[in-house]
Amino acid sequence: MEVFKVDIPLFGxxxxxxxxxxxxxxxxxxxxxxxxxxxxxxxPIIASNSTKRRIIEKTxxxxxxxxxxxNQGKKxxxxxxxxxxxxxxxxxxxxxxxxxxxxxxxxxxxxxKKTRLDMAFKVIYKKGKPAxxxxxxxxxxxxxxRFRAALxxxxxxxxxxxx
Numbered sequence: 795m796e797v798f799k800v801d802i803p804l805f806g807x808x809x810x811x812x813x814x815x816x817x818x819x820x821x822x823x824x825x826x827x828x829x830x831x832x833x834x835x836x837x838p839i840i841a842s843n844s845t846k847r848r849i850i851e852k853t854x855x856x857x858x859x860x861x862x863x864x865n866q867g868k869k870x871x872x873x874x875x876x877x878x879x880x881x882x883x884x885x886x887x888x889x890x891x892x893x894x895x896x897x898x899x900x901x902x903x904x905x906x907k908k909t910r911l912d913m914a915f916k917v918i919y920k921k922g923k924p925a926x927x928x929x930x931x932x933x934x935x936x937x938x939x940r941f942r943a944a945l946x947x948x949x950x951x952x953x954x955x956x957x
Contacts, residue, residue, distance in 0.1 A: 809924045813915045813931050817938045821949040823882060823903040826911065828955035829945045830899070831878050833857040840944045841937035854878065865892050866922045892921040911938075 819826045835847050845863040850873075852858075857876040862869070872890025879885070886897035897915045904910055913934075917924070925933075948955065
């Protein structure tokens, strides 16, 4: 019997990267937590992101949504599961054909009306070229700048943090 050796990794050449982003909000911790974890289909619009989102489930302890997006010119779809841990943190698990992602989000009160959000992500790239740290963190920071502006606008106008 002849044996053939094939040098193909079972799941392809996967590469892992870790990224960090922090933002400070002019709003109390409770408001920031409620606003950031009130997942909505239109959230990508606020972030000026072309991703399409469909909320599947939203409870006090969990959110599940489907994301459709383009990465390096190819269309992908993935599921995101977010575990909420009030009053100050949440955890993201995302699975898609091109990458898997985990995210840790932690809020810290910096005063009565100021809150810092620290985010840490691990992305496992299954297809395509991994994003550079500078590019990924820059894009994510820009999205969160837009979220921050919307959150602070809602807070100063007296709008509820939840839909």
